[in-house]
Amino acid sequence: MNGLPDLSRRERQIMSVIHRLGRATAAEVLGELQDPPSYSAVRAMLRILEEKGQLRHEQDGPRYVYFTTVPVDRAGRSALRDVVATFFAGSAEEAVATLIDMNERKLTGEELDRLAQLIDRAREEGR
Amino acid sequence: MNGLPDLSRRERQIMSVIHRLGRATAAEVLGELQDPPSYSAVRAMLRILEEKGQLRHEQDGPRYVYFTTVPVDRAGRSALRDVVATFFAGSAEEAVATLIDMNERKLTGEELDRLAQLIDRAREEGR
DNA sequence: GGGTGTCTGCTAAAAAATTAGCACTATGCT
DNA sequence: AGCATAGTGCTAATTTTTTAGCAGACACCC
Numbered sequence: 001m002n003g004l005p006d007l008s009r010r011e012r013q014i015m016s017v018i019h020r021l022g023r024a025t026a027a028e029v030l031g032e033l034q035d036p037p038s039y040s041a042v043r044a045m046l047r048i049l050e051e052k053g054q055l056r057h058e059q060d061g062p063r064y065v066y067f068t069t070v071p072v073d074r075a076g077r078s079a080l081r082d083v084v085a086t087f088f089a090g091s092a093e094e095a096v097a098t099l100i101d102m103n104e105r106k107l108t109g110e111e112l113d114r115l116a117q118l119i120d121r122a123r124e125e126g127r
Numbered sequence: 128m129n130g131l132p133d134l135s136r137r138e139r140q141i142m143s144v145i146h147r148l149g150r151a152t153a154a155e156v157l158g159e160l161q162d163p164p165s166y167s168a169v170r171a172m173l174r175i176l177e178e179k180g181q182l183r184h185e186q187d188g189p190r191y192v193y194f195t196t197v198p199v200d201r202a203g204r205s206a207l208r209d210v211v212a213t214f215f216a217g218s219a220e221e222a223v224a225t226l227i228d229m230n231e232r233k234l235t236g237e238e239l240d241r242l243a244q245l246i247d248r249a250r251e252e253g254r
Numbered sequence: 255g256g257g258t259g260t261c262t263g264c265t266a267a268a269a270a271a272t273t274a275g276c277a278c279t280a281t282g283c284t
Numbered sequence: 285a286g287c288a289t290a291g292t293g294c295t296a297a298t299t300t301t302t303t304a305g306c307a308g309a310c311a312c313c314c
Contacts, residue, residue: 002161006140008136009133009272010271011271013133016129019213019214027290037273038275040275041272044271044272044273045271061280061291062291063290063291063292064292077225077229080210080214080229083210086147086203086206087203088203092227092230092234093241093242095226096223096226097242097245100219100246101245102204102207102219107253112249115227115246116243119227119239119242119243119246122227123239126231135271136270136302137302138301165302165304167305168304170261170263171301188261188311189260189311
């Protein structure tokens with residue numbers, strides 16, 4: 001039922017940071033963490049996440065730059081699927097409605113136009 | 128940045144189950160878990176989650192029925208906010224588009240109609 | 255009445271996560 | 285050359301999670 005592999009607390013925090021940033025060094029990850037642990041701790045986590053196949057790294061000069069193995073859009077879908085299943089009784093409609101409601105003031109006219117178009121297209125697909 | 132309190136792995140699994148079910152006994156939670164630990168383990172988790180203020184319980188005859196302190200819709204919003212921030216660079220539009228895309232075949236005409244209406248209304252609000 | 259099943263309370267053990275620290279290398283700078 | 289800085293590799297210790305197990309209460313059924 002759960003698409004994401006079971007990660008521990010810090011592991012998830014760190015994955016979240018790297019998904020946000022795209023790529024990141026240990027120092028950068030550290031900088032993003034709210035209750036920063038030691039540099040060492042972060043490096044250890046990165047190493048473990050790499051062992052678990054969640055991350056990979058490239059050498060950039062003297063340092064490692066980490067990036068996720070699963071591309072962000074795929075991970076995003078997976079995360080949405082979980083949220084919908086857990087909190088919205090599997091109803092994508094409810095989730096979308098909530099998202100729109102939450103962001104009413106933030107969504108621009110253009111964005112809303114594009115979404116309207118998207119819905120139109122979905123309606124046609126479903127015939 | 129993260130709305131949900133930091134829970135451990137099993138703790139999150141269990142919270143997820145209870146959010147799905149609404150209310151649940153230890154046995155019911157156990158039944159929902161994919162790689163079921165012992166009954167005892169589940170009970171311990173429930174107790175800890177209650178200590179942490181995530182759950183509360185009522186007595187139902189001889190047994191405890193647990194439910195979350197944060198209502199599911201509020202927790203759902205929080206979860207969506209996190210997902211949008213982490214995987215969609217903060218763009219609600221992208222998240223909505225992805226949700227619709229993921230569910231094109233699943234969303235009924237009626238659901239799409241309601242969403243279209245919702246978007247119309249949001250457009251009017253934003254003026 | 256006695257046995258059986260299902261619950262809680264509690265405590266202790268095992269496993270996993272998380273952190274810290276030291277040694278070593280490369281790089282850049284003066 | 286010599287020094288400071290910023291990295292990695294590795295190992296060990298600490299802390300938190302996670303699990304198991306036993307004892308007692310309560311209900312139910314034969």
